[in-house]
Amino acid sequence: MASISMTVNGRTVSGEAEDRTLLVEFLRSNLALTGTHVGCDTSQCGACVVHVDGKAVKSCTMLAAQASGSSVTTIEGLANGDVLHPVQKAFHENHGLQCGFCTPGMIMAAVDMIERHGGDLDEATVRSELEGNICRCTGYHNIVKSILAAAAEIGGARQAAE
Amino acid sequence: MYATNYHRASSLSEAEQMLAAAEEGKLLSGGQTLIPTMKQRLAAPTDVVDLRHVAELKGISVSGGVVKIGAGTTHAEVAGSADIQSACPALAGLASHIGDPHVRHMGTIGGSIANNDPAADYPSAMLALNATIHTNKREIAADDFFVGMFETALGDDEIVTAVSFEAPDSAAYQKFPNPASRYAMAGVFVAKKGGTVRVGVTGAGSDGVYRASDMEQALSGSFSPDALDGVSVDPGGMLSDIHGTAEYRAHLVKVMAKRAVAAA
Ligand SMILES: Cc1cc2nc3c(=O)[nH]c(=O)nc-3n(C[C@H](O)[C@H](O)[C@H](O)COP(=O)(O)OP(=O)(O)OC[C@H]3O[C@@H](n4cnc5c(N)ncnc54)[C@H](O)[C@@H]3O)c2cc1C
Ligand code: FES
Ligand code: FES
Numbered sequence A: 001m002a003s004i005s006m007t008v009n010g011r012t013v014s015g016e017a018e019d020r021t022l023l024v025e026f027l028r029s030n031l032a033l034t035g036t037h038v039g040c041d042t043s044q045c046g047a048c049v050v051h052v053d054g055k056a057v058k059s060c061t062m063l064a065a066q067a068s069g070s071s072v073t074t075i076e077g078l079a080n081g082d083v084l085h086p087v088q089k090a091f092h093e094n095h096g097l098q099c100g101f102c103t104p105g106m107i108m109a110a111v112d113m114i115e116r117h118g119g120d121l122d123e124a125t126v127r128s129e130l131e132g133n134i135c136r137c138t139g140y141h142n143i144v145k146s147i148l149a150a151a152a153e154i155g156g157a158r159q160a161a162e
Numbered sequence B: 001m002y003a004t005n006y007h008r009a010s011s012l013s014e015a016e017q018m019l020a021a022a023e024e025g026k027l028l029s030g031g032q033t034l035i036p037t038m039k040q041r042l043a044a045p046t047d048v049v050d051l052r053h054v055a056e057l058k059g060i061s062v063s064g065g066v067v068k069i070g071a072g073t074t075h076a077e078v079a080g081s082a083d084i085q086s087a088c089p090a091l092a093g094l095a096s097h098i099g100d101p102h103v104r105h106m107g108t109i110g111g112s113i114a115n116n117d118p119a120a121d122y123p124s125a126m127l128a129l130n131a132t133i134h135t136n137k138r139e140i141a142a143d144d145f146f147v148g149m150f151e152t153a154l155g156d157d158e159i160v161t162a163v164s165f166e167a168p169d170s171a172a173y174q175k176f177p178n179p180a181s182r183y184a185m186a187g188v189f190v191a192k193k194g195g196t197v198r199v200g201v202t203g204a205g206s207d208g209v210y211r212a213s214d215m216e217q218a219l220s221g222s223f224s225p226d227a228l229d230g231v232s233v234d235p236g237g238m239l240s241d242i243h244g245t246a247e248y249r250a251h252l253v254k255v256m257a258k259r260a261v262a263a264a
Helices: A023-030 A086-093 A103-120 A123-132 A141-161 B012-021 B034-039 B075-080 B082-087 B089-096 B101-106 B109-115 B122-128 B213-221 B246-263
Strands: A002-008 A011-017 A049-052 A055-058 A071-073 B005-008 B025-028 B047-050 B060-063 B066-070 B132-135 B139-141 B146-148 B160-166 B170-177 B184-193 B196-202
Touching: A011 A023, A023 A049, A049 A103, A055 A103, A055 B101, A086 A103, A086 A141, A103 A123, A103 A141, A103 B101, A123 A141, A123 B101, B012 B025, B012 B047, B025 B034, B060 B082, B066 B082, B075 B082, B075 B089, B075 B101, B075 B109, B082 B089, B089 B122, B089 B170, B089 B184, B109 B122, B109 B160, B122 B146, B122 B170, B122 B184, B122 B196, B170 B246, B184 B246, B196 B213, B196 B246
Parallel strands: A002 A071, B005 B047, B025 B047
Antiparallel strands: A002 A011, A049 A055, A049 A071, B060 B066, B066 B160, B132 B139, B132 B160, B170 B184, B184 B196
């Protein structure tokens, strides 16, 4: 058994889990943070994407023990109370989801993507950056639209702040 | 996944000790190959030794034209490194097209070459760049390191610590990705240094990554795509699977090689 402690969405958490426990299982079962999904068994779909120490990773492809000591952000950590994160808001406004299963991973991937590229995102970049996130419903069109809208808003807000 | 014991090494010597003490231990770097394999129960190490906190395995340096990349350097770090982008942009480009952003945040160059997947990208670059693979025990020329499919010259207790190579005069990598997995169906890395041209081919050969010596000869005479017109790729040595026949891959190798020369 591993003693695991980490910061999740700003809160220090700790727990015991078998060494083979995946980070996604730890989040969902030990911490009851079920917003992070599992959509495949092959590390390909991206439904499980969370941020570990500020970087998007597949939480189904990392042991919880590997993340011990790290700072983790999940979909539950994005909104500020009732105020949605700009990327969440953009998905809402642009109909960026249908069944919603892929959405937590899509949004975590999008936040990471916008952080790395800033306002410079174009459609081709968004599409190639979504390589690791699979959606069964939307055909991606409105996901791309949502991410571009959020990037423009976040980029604009950054410029205004400077 | 079968049960396993997790160990976190904080130095190379600690990693060696942890591996030696394990019944059937495995090194865990980015985990982007090992963990999916363990989930599928295709690997069942009794112990995993996490290398992500070993400082000796990190970092990129370029000095006197020699590029050295620590084994624990992630694909994202290689892709984003200003030093690699100026010393060998082809390698930065290769790294930027491995898998997806999440895989690139975790996966490492050491893990990729130690695994030597027949469709992995880095091994072709290591061969074409005439790289040296550094381990905790010795230095191995890339030519001797990649032995066959998923097979390397590494001993059971050997840890890749870094790779190094002389920056080429020009180089390029062209990959025809499998439309679903994005692994190479054929990937060709071409590097020119002085009068010498080396060509590494991945994704296609039935015995894993290899050097295309007839292409190297043709290109040493004239470094242009046309120089490859007279070279034929034998389907006899190619992989054949649901993704493509041996003939298809043989054709792809030549097309990718020509594109790489044109881009170099
Ligand atoms: C969805 C997906 C898509 C991918 N697409 C591509 C792709 O397009 N191209 C590509 O090339 N790869 C691809 N990969 C594989 C990826 O590049 C892996 O990161 C890489 O193959 C292994 O590196 P790692 O650091 O994750 O190694 P790990 O998974 O940690 O280890 C892999 C193997 O190497 C051994 N090992 C690790 N480090 C060392 C060391 N320092 N010394 C000795 N042995 C060591 C381990 O014991 C294990 O056997 C993909 C992976 C996924 C999940
Ligand atoms: S659940 Fe993690 S990639 Fe599919
Ligand atoms: S909205 Fe259903 S999988 Fe993406």
